Amino acid sequence: xxxxxxxxxxxxxxxxxxxxxxxxxxxxxxxxxxxxxxxxxxxxxxxxxxxxxxxxxxxxxxxxxxxxxxxxxxxxxxxxxxxxxxxxxxxxxxxxxxxxxxxxxxxxxxxxxxxxxxxxxxxxxxxxxxxxxxxxxxxxxxxxxxxxxxxxxxxxxxxxxxxxxxxxxxxxxxxxxxxxxxxxxxxxxxxxxxxxxxxxxxxxxxxxxxxxxxxxxxxxxxxxxxxxxxxxxxxxxxxxxxxxxxxxxxxxxxxxxxxxxxxxxxxxxxxxxxxxxxxxxxxxxxxxxxxxxxxxxxxxxxxxxxxxxxxxx
Numbered sequence: 001x002x003x004x005x006x007x008x009x010x011x012x013x014x015x016x017x018x019x020x021x022x023x024x025x026x027x028x029x030x031x032x033x034x035x036x037x038x039x040x041x042x043x044x045x046x047x048x049x050x051x052x053x054x055x056x057x058x059x060x061x062x063x064x065x066x067x068x069x070x071x072x073x074x075x076x077x078x079x080x081x082x083x084x085x086x087x088x089x090x091x092x093x094x095x096x097x098x099x100x101x102x103x104x105x106x107x108x109x110x111x112x113x114x115x116x117x118x119x120x121x122x123x124x125x126x127x128x129x130x131x132x133x134x135x136x137x138x139x140x141x142x143x144x145x146x147x148x149x150x151x152x153x154x155x156x157x158x159x160x161x162x163x164x165x166x167x168x169x170x171x172x173x174x175x176x177x178x179x180x181x182x183x184x185x186x187x188x189x190x191x192x193x194x195x196x197x198x199x200x201x202x203x204x205x206x207x208x209x210x211x212x213x214x215x216x217x218x219x220x221x222x223x224x225x226x227x228x229x230x231x232x233x234x235x236x237x238x239x240x241x242x243x244x245x246x247x248x249x250x251x252x253x254x255x256x257x258x259x260x261x262x263x264x265x266x267x268x269x270x271x272x273x274x275x276x277x278x279x280x281x282x283x284x285x286x287x288x289x290x291x292x293x294x295x296x297x298x299x300x301x302x303x304x305x306x307x308x309x310x311x312x313x
Contacts, residue, residue: 009101010162012109013263014158015170024114027095030122034091038307046085047308048209052232053081054093055293056199057103059235062177062273062289064247065191071251072187075195076158077150077167079132080123080302083200084210087129089304094121096300103293105273106265119161124154140204148193149199155192162249171258178255184248186265193265230299 015023015242032225064072077097081090096123101107108116128150135146163181165176203210265271272287278284 002067008033009011009108010112011118012111012265013261014169014171014253014258015112015115015165017111019165019169020115023112023118025224027114027117029124030118031095034088035307037088038092042089042304042307044308045091047301047304048087050089050093050304051297054082054095054096054300055297057081058097058236058296059232059289059295060195061097061101062236067184067187067191071184071187072221072274073185073191075192076120076155078121078126078138078201079147079154079156080196081128082125083132083147083150084203087125090125090129091122092124092303093300096303097121097296100292100296100299102297103247104269104270105288106271109263110265112150115165119158122159123161127157128154143237144200148186148197152189152193155185156182159248171261172226172256176256177252181248181251184251188217188248232293233290236286236293
């Protein structure tokens with residue numbers, strides 16, 4: 001079974017070399033800033049949470065849900081990462097997810113990875129957190145509603161930036177690609193909002209201190225880490241139920257006629273979330289997903305450990 005790439009994952013060939021290099025530079029600057037800020041702000045208890053959130057977001061991105069017009073979408077996760085971890089650690093988590101998706105699963109191009117990291121990992125995180133913090137001192141229900149709107153706006157911001165990149169690259173005229181991208185992703189954004197609110201509502205019930213960074217009572221308690229990874233694995237087990245409809249960007253590319261510009265990766269490890277030894281099929285997808293979420297989770301965790309070690313020294 002084919003799992004379509006995540007919404008807004010741009011393949012090589014869609015963007016010009018100049019735009020690709022520009023957004024590599026911009027992303028490197030923001031990730032460097034996130035590392036510097038995290039050295040000052042990252043708490044010990046957030047480090048295992050970085051791994052859990054990276055694993056969950058990776059797993060959740062494998063579950064495509066259908067939207068109108070034969071299109072599918074699913075969680076991007078930038079707002080969720082920022083709300084649970086803060087914007088800077090959230091950027092590092094989302095960068096880990098997007099980078100390993102491209103390197104391991106050929107989900108998004110290598111030349112355009114800087115643009116994918118900026119659109120999906122940096123922009124969604126900063127936009128989502130900026131809106132959410134307006135209601136950060138309000139009652140729980142207001143915060144949850146604000147989180148949903150923040151997640152929706154993050155998806156629209158990423159879609160708009162992708163449209164700008166396609167326009168600047170000469171791939172599609174602005175008057176065509178802008179309404180097409182924003183129209184489809186406004187529907188996907190509703191799904192993003194609902195999943196974000198549902199996930200935060202669950203966290204409020206089982207571990208509310210995660211959403212209160214000022215609370216220090218449970219810094220040393222990490223009993224939720226194994227359950228967190230278990231939930232992520234259970235989400236991957238649902239991947240055979242994912243919609244096979246094309247995602248938002250793929251749908252736009254097909255309709256506007258630039259899908260043929262897509263270029264295959266120069267190498268393959270687990271293409272299309274398939275383990276070659278198992279061949280194509282649900283079993284292969286599930287095991288590839290489990291391997292991916294474990295690697296992404298460990299990668300984000302060790303980034304946090306590295307930053308914390310530098311802060312201590």
